[in-house]
Amino acid sequence: MNVNDFYGIDTPSPLGQEKPVVSVSQLNRYVTRVLSEQIDVLWIKGEISNFIQSAAGHWYFTLKDDHAQVRAVMFRGKTVSVDFRPQNGMEVEVFAQVTLYEPRGDYQLQVWQLRQSGLGNxxxxxxxxxxxxxxxxxxxxxxxxxxxxxxxxxxxxxxxxxxxxxxxxxxxxxxxxxxxxxxxxxxxxxxxxxxxxxxxxxxxxxxxxxxxxxxxxxxxxxxxxxxxxxxxxxxxxxxxxxxxxxxxxxxxxxxxxxxxxxxxxxxxxxxxxxxxxTTEAWQNTISHYLQRLYRAFTHQEQTYIMRLDRASHRLISPQQRLQQWFEKTQFLHQRLEKNIHQQLKDNALLLNQEVRALQQNRPDITVLRHQVESLEKRLYRSLPQQIIPKQEKIKQYTHQLIRLMPRLWQYKQSQLEAKKASLYAYNPRAILQRGYSITYDEQMKVVRQAKQLQKGQTLQIELGQGRVNVCVLDADN
Incomplete structure (x- = not known):
């Protein structure tokens, strides 16, 4: 620290000129700065005496050994990290900053950490x-x-x-x-x-x-x-x-x-x-479970009694059940026999009606045979007259198709060439052959505006023949 800071001036006094007078506050302030700048935070070992805890929770005590002592303070925000209660006569180690209490001019330790001596490690x-x-x-x-x-x-x-x-x-x-x-x-x-x-x-x-x-x-x-x-x-x-x-x-x-x-x-x-x-606790537990068990058994017993009563009302003797089944079987047998007779009767009536209808509509076989033969002759006579004109038309269409096929092929070929030329004209690669180029950034995205570029950025330019890598020296936005 410059001695000028002590006097509170920026330049030294002329040679032979008397130094200015400072106040006590200025002196203590200077000493405080010297202590804070020249002495680092350090561990100090000593015995606690005159320990006091303030109403605000701060600890004030004296740290001493056989030959010297120093005042110390540990504020409440730091005391909460101490896991024991300091006592007078206790050997401790403190991690503290040497400071000066300016109002009284007493130098003291501002404690950050506190541990019992020998127990820190x-x-x-x-x-x-x-x-x-x-x-x-x-x-x-x-x-x-x-x-x-x-x-x-x-x-x-x-x-x-x-x-x-x-x-x-x-x-x-x-x-x-x-x-x-x-x-x-x-x-x-x-x-x-x-x-x-x-x-x-x-x-x-x-x-x-x-x-x-x-x-x-x-x-x-x-x-x-x-x-x-x-x-x-x-x-x-x-x-x-x-x-x-x-x-x-x-x-x-x-x-x-x-x-x-x-x-x-x-x-x-x-x-x-x-x-x-305890035995009493086990007895109480067992008594509690016995009561629960008794209530459960009682409830279950009542449930089964009610189910038995309902079932007994629906219960009948085996003889009664057999008599019911026999009567039901007799009834079903009679219905089945009646239905079978009625079905046979209905089928016989229907069969008689079909037989009569078949006899009335039976055709004459001889007449049918003559009709079929007559139709066959007429068909064979008219068939060649219908086929020959169709064959002639097929031959004519075939010759026309053979003559027109080359011209159709040439027409389609010329259409294809025209479309190819039009497609090539719109190809961006063909434009490159005329001296244009395409610029890409590092992510191979096309660069369309100069404001997208930055100085020193690496670009790739595609030409009509090949590609080149370039570096941006300046970007005019």
Whole structure:
């Protein structure tokens, strides 16, 4: 920064001339600009003291170490991204801009991000793994398995010395003493814990003796719960054939395991209550279904009784049914016999009428034969006289056709040549032979106006003989 900016002038003072006097506001404004331009945003580590949250939701505190301290402010728009409540004495790391509070002349830190000291890398690792597995679909609700409607045997993966185990056992025995519990011991903290949890899962899968599996652990810091953020463990849970319920830490604690399991409970005790239905609840459920079953049976019984009553009214004895069929058969037999006699009588009458008509109209065979012979003779006599004139006309038409065929052919040929010449005259390619050309753009569309062209555009011009590619040097619109 030029020192002239400090005095608020554009040119330096003449040699020997006294510098102008500046106000305190000008000084603080200058220092603010120096801090913002010379010091980048950076991470700073220290201990929180004098923490205050304003009514507007802003955080004010002092960040200090053993030898120095600095004021800091974090506005409400940034505090919503912090997943814990800052406390006095807490070691934190802040991502901040060094600024000056001009009204008092105090320099301070304007905090953009805040995280617990030492947990920044773990939290970033957690977020990266969470984002990776979520994109692969391991958190998809469609792949999660529902809990069985009736759980007889529950498995628990946890440490034998964990207080969470006693809480789970107490809750299950109190609520559902009928349930069978199988414990699969495992480490739940430390570097060896992830592999120990995976081994316990393999044991559960191999033995196939439970209906649902609980993975539980008490609360702790992020380092204490880090075993449940292991990627390989998350993939093993995603492929596990049985429903898995997690109860890790407190309600505010979240691990990768919580997102992968089929059901997440806020605490170990809540996980136990989730899978254990009380005896009273089962008795109420059974009583409810017994009442529904009784009502269904009663309704079905009444329906069948009504159907039986209606059917009984329509039911007759076999003897009555046989008597009805016999009477109906007798009636049909009589009708059939009567119809047959009437049909025979009608046919006989019709036959007699036809015979009489045939006898009355029977022709004389001898007369008919003479008539036919007379007609044949007349036909043979008149046939040659009719054929000969027709043959002569056919010969005349044939000679005329032979004489006229060449002239007709020449006439048609001349008509064809005239049409060809006319067609060639209208052919745009023939026009090109007279010195004209056709211009195409890059899409082989015909260019009709100069305003369609741009400088540097490549065109193709078709001539009478061949084509050439050209570049537009200037387009006169």
């Amino acid at each position: 773990l939290h970033e690792t957690f977020l990266r793994l969470k984002d990776k597995l979520e994109k692969e679909g391991l958190f998809d609700a469609r792949r999660k398995k529902p809990l069985p409607s009736f759980i007889r045997t529950v498995g628990i993966i946890t440490s034998l010395g964990a207080a969470a185990l006693q809480d789970v056992l107490t809750a299950i025995r109190r609520r559902a003493p009928y349930m069978r519990i199988i414990i699969y011991p495992s480490l739940v903290q430390g570097k060896e814990a992830p592999q120990s949890l995976i081994n316990a899962l393999s044991q559960v899968k191999e033995r196939q003796e439970i209906d649902v599996l609980l993975m539980v652990r008490g609360g702790g810091s992020i380092e204490d719960l880090w075993a449940f953020n292991d990627e390989q463990l998350a993939r093993e849970i995603a492929q596990f054939p049985l429903p898995v319920v997690s109860g890790v830490g407190h309600e505010t604690d979240f691990t990768i395991t919580d997102f992968v399991v089929d059901v997440r409970a806020p605490t170990p005790t809540a996980a136990a209550e989730l899978v254990s239905v």
